[in-house]
Amino acid sequence: MALEFLYSQPVKIRFGCGSRHALGEVLSSLGAQRCLVVCDRFLRPAVEQMQHKIPAIAAIFSDVEENPQLIGVTASVGLIREHDVQAVVGIGGGSTMDTAKFAAAIASESDDPLPYFRGERHFPAVRLPMIAMPTTAGTGSEVTQVSVMSNGKEKKTINNPVFMPAVAIVDPELTLTVPPRTTMNTGLDAMAHALEGYWSRNHQPVSDLCAIEAVRLVLENLESAYRDGSNLAARENMSLAALLGGLSFALPKTAGSHACSYPLSEDYHLPHGEACAFTLDSFVRINADERLERLCRRVGLSGTEELAARIKALKQLGGLRMTLSDLGEVDLDQLARDAAAHPLMRNNPVEMDEAACRRMFAALQ
Ligand SMILES: [Zn+2]
DSSP: OOOOOOOOOOOEEEESTTGGGGHHHHHHHTTOSSEEEEOOTTTHHHHHHHHHHOTTEEEEEOOOOSSOBHHHHHHHHHHHHHTTOSEEEEEESHHHHHHHHHHHHHTTTOSOOHHHHTTSSOOOSOOOOEEEEESSSSOOGGGOSEEEEEETTEEEEEEOGGGOOSEEEEOGGGGTTOOHHHHHHHHHHHHHHHHHHHHSTTOOHHHHHHHHHHHHHHHHHHHHHHHOTTOHHHHHHHHHHHHHHHHHHHTTOOOHHHHHHHHHHHHHOOOHHHHHHHHHHHHHHHTOOHHHHHHHHHTTOSOHHHHHHHHHHHHHHHTOOOSGGGGSSOOHHHHHHHHHHSGGGGGSSSOOOHHHHHHHHHTOO
């Protein structure tokens, strides 16, 4: 079959240690005299410090939770309107960037995110430019059009071009203080993005190259970043891995491990990265084929078995939950049903129905 694909990557990426200091310049380049910064409460003092140097920071919303709720979007839109800002900056992990994306997307039209979340209303054509500054190395949210939001217990991944950031400022120094466990969780999320983008049914050559390099960088640097958070070279390589991981799945989308992560997060409260890693080595074995063998050889591994073993070893090192008994009391039928029914499972190269998902989870005793 003749090769055919469409590649597009509209985010301007500014990568490098100290690049956070360019925020004022980036805001000016977007014509924004005032901006709202969305962050979590731990980052608030640092953002207040930034305000002295960057007076364009007109307002700060710092109540973003781990699984961000729509209420944070409503509050952010309130601040956008009150301070008449022209840009929104999300500084933090995926939760923060996703809240900032949603608020920037609807602020011109409404302060009620619910109809958009439910798909009852189209997103407005006019949106505020959004600047993404990740402080963890994993989600890749800085280069994707994805926003993961919750309304109470209902969690949704919304994929829409309105969420694409205008600029990503990736400063590895911002990740130096990330604790080891989060370093491991988010690093394995980056690995999952790369592998799933690579084996997704919609994979394509440009994304494939990003994926191969992201896998190599995670294999060579995650353990060092976990053991010594102050290792700037390892942090820099992990920030690059996360960015390339984001580019790997931005178009092809993720697959089986991310599909399984939803029930694992919602019902068993695993953080996103840990939830994706839970089945990642299983899917390496399930999806093993000539293409995946080729990736393994390109990153210096003997094959898919070694890749699965390396992922498992990283999980063990980080003390991540790996077996069903680690999850407490498990409703295996429900877990298999929810995983198989998730739309991302259709992206997995090997078909995984409920029985196949059940077999996979049952093997994780
Ligand atoms: Zn992810």
